[in-house]
Amino acid sequence: MNPASVPAPPAWIANARMYAVTPEVETLWRELLGHIAAEAGVPLPYLPYPAPQPLERLWSRPDLGAVFMCGFPCALRLAPVQLIAAPIPDVPWANGRAVYRSDLIVRRDAPFRTLEDTFGGRSAWTVAHSHSGFNAWRHHLLAHRTPQRPALYAHMQGDLITARRVLDAVCSGEIDVGPLDAYWHALIARHAPARVADVRVLAATRLAPMPAFVAAAGAPAEQTARLRAAFVAAASRPWFAPFAKQLLLRGFAAAEPETYHVLLDWDREAKAAGYALPA
Numbered sequence: 382m383n384p385a386s387v388p389a390p391p392a393w394i395a396n397a398r399m400y401a402v403t404p405e406v407e408t409l410w411r412e413l414l415g416h417i418a419a420e421a422g423v424p425l426p427y428l429p430y431p432a433p434q435p436l437e438r439l440w441s442r443p444d445l446g447a448v449f450m451c452g453f454p455c456a457l458r459l460a461p462v463q464l465i466a467a468p469i470p471d472v473p474w475a476n477g478r479a480v481y482r483s484d485l486i487v488r489r490d491a492p493f494r495t496l497e498d499t500f501g502g503r504s505a506w507t508v509a510h511s512h513s514g515f516n517a518w519r520h521h522l523l524a525h526r527t528p529q530r531p532a533l534y535a536h537m538q539g540d541l542i543t544a545r546r547v548l549d550a551v552c553s554g555e556i557d558v559g560p561l562d563a564y565w566h567a568l569i570a571r572h573a574p575a576r577v578a579d580v581r582v583l584a585a586t587r588l589a590p591m592p593a594f595v596a597a598a599g600a601p602a603e604q605t606a607r608l609r610a611a612f613v614a615a616a617s618r619p620w621f622a623p624f625a626k627q628l629l630l631r632g633f634a635a636a637e638p639e640t641y642h643v644l645l646d647w648d649r650e651a652k653a654a655g656y657a658l659p660a
Contacts, residue, residue, distance in 0.1 A: 393446025393600060395425040396439065398432070399592055400449060400468075402545075402569040406628070413615075413624040414447060420618070421611035423604050432543055437510070445597040447608055452590045453512035453648075456641040461598035463605050464636035466612035467591040470564045471631045479634040480588040483517045483560040486551050486580045493558070496584045497525070502557035505538040505550055506659050512644055513562035514547065517586040519659045520647040532660040539658065552579050560586070567629055589644060593636035609635055 395414040401407030411427045418425035425446045430439050440450050440460035447465060455462060467479040474482060487493050507514025522533055538556060541547055544566075547559040563585065570577050594612065596605045615621050616632030624630065651657070 392424065392426050392444065393596070393604070394428040394442070394444050394448065395446055396428050396430050396448040398430050398436065398439065398449065399451065400565060400568060400628075402565060403572050406568060406572050409624060409627050413621075413628065416618070416620050416624075417608065417611045417615055418447070420614065421604075421607040423608055432545070440595070443597050443599055445595060446600060446604075447594045447596060447612075449592055450595045451510070451512050451592045452641040453516050453644045454510040455593070455595065455638070456644045457510060457648075459510055462595040463598060463600060463602075464638060465594045465596055465605060465609050466633040467593035467636045468564070468628075469631040469634055470567065470591070471625065471629045472564070472567050474563065474585070474588070475631075477631060478588075479591040479593075479636070481513065481591045482563045482588050483513045483521070483586040484563045484566050484582045485518075485521070485558055485584045485586070486548070486561050486566075487558050487583045488551060488554065489579050489581045491557065493583055496558070499558040499583070500525070500530075500533045501535055503536040503538070503555070504534045504659070505541050505547060505556045505559050507541050507543060507547060507560070509539075509658075512589060512592075513565075513586075514541070514544065514560050515659065516644060516647055516651075517589060518560040519651050519656060521584075521586040522659055523651050523654060523656055526654070526656065531655075534660060537658070537660050548576065548580065558583060564591070564629070571627075571629065589647075590636075590640045594633075 397410035469479045493499050509515055544562050547561055550556045551559050612633040613635055
C-alpha cells in the first residue's frame with residue numbers, strides 16, 4: 382500500500398529510547414522534545430518504549446513523529462521512515478558535527494594496552510542492524526584480519542542487543558572488550574558515573590553519521606519539515622541551554638539520506654571480504 386493512502390494516525394509520537402540512559406535522562410529528552418514539538422506546532426505525545434522491547438518494532442510503527450533511529454537501519458531501509466535531524470554531541474571528538482563513534486571498552490584493571498592485546502580473547506556485538514554495536518566494530522576489525530588470521534577472537538558473542546548489556550558484560554568479565562556507542566557512553570558517564578567507573582576506552586572506531594530523529598514515511602511532509610526546522614533552530618532558543626548541558630548537545634543538524642550511505646559502504650566492504658560477522 383502506498384504510504385500516502387494510509388490514514389493518518391490519531392497522534393504522532395515521540396521517543397528517545399536509544400539515548401535514554403537513565404530515567405532522569407529520558408525525562409530530559411521528553412521535555413526537550415516537548416519544546417521542539419511546540420516550536421513546530423506539532424503535538425507529539427511521548428511514548429515510553431523501554432528495553433528489551435525490540436527497536437525494530439518501534440521503528441516500523443506508522444505513527445512515528447520524532448523517534449531516534451540508528452543510521453545503519455535507516456540506510457538499510459529496515460523501516461520506511463523520513464529523516465528529520467541528528468544531534469550534534471558536545472564532546473571533543475565530535476568537533477561540532479553530527480557524528481559519533483564506538484568506544485572499544487575494557488575493564489579498567491585489564492592488562493590490555495592496545496586492541497591487538499585483546500585478540501584471541503572474548504568479545505561481542507549487539508545486533509546486526511546496529512552501527513555502533515556491529516557495523517562500526519566489524520569495519521574496525523576488518524583492517525586487522527589477515528589470511529592467516531581470519532578470526533581475531535576465540536569467542537565472539539552475538540545479539541547482546543543493547544549498549545547497556547555490552548557495558549555489563551565487560552564489567553562482569555564475561556567479555557574482554559566490546560563496542561559502546563560513544564555518545565551513550567558520554568551520557569551515562571555524566572549521569573551515572575559509577576556505572577562506567579570500572580571501564581576504560583582502549584580504542585575507538587572511525588567517526589560516522591549520528592543517529593537521527595525520524596518520522597514515519599506516511600507522516601505529512603510539511604509536518605516533518607516544520608519539525609526539522611524546529612530541531613535545527615533549537616540551539617538558538619532560550620529554553621535550550623539547560624538541556625544542552627545535561628544532554629551534552631550543541632544542537633541539531635538536518636539529516637539527509639545520502640549522509641548515511643557510507644555505512645552501507647562499510648557493510649559491503651566487510652561482506653566482500655567474507656567477513657559477514659565480527660569474529
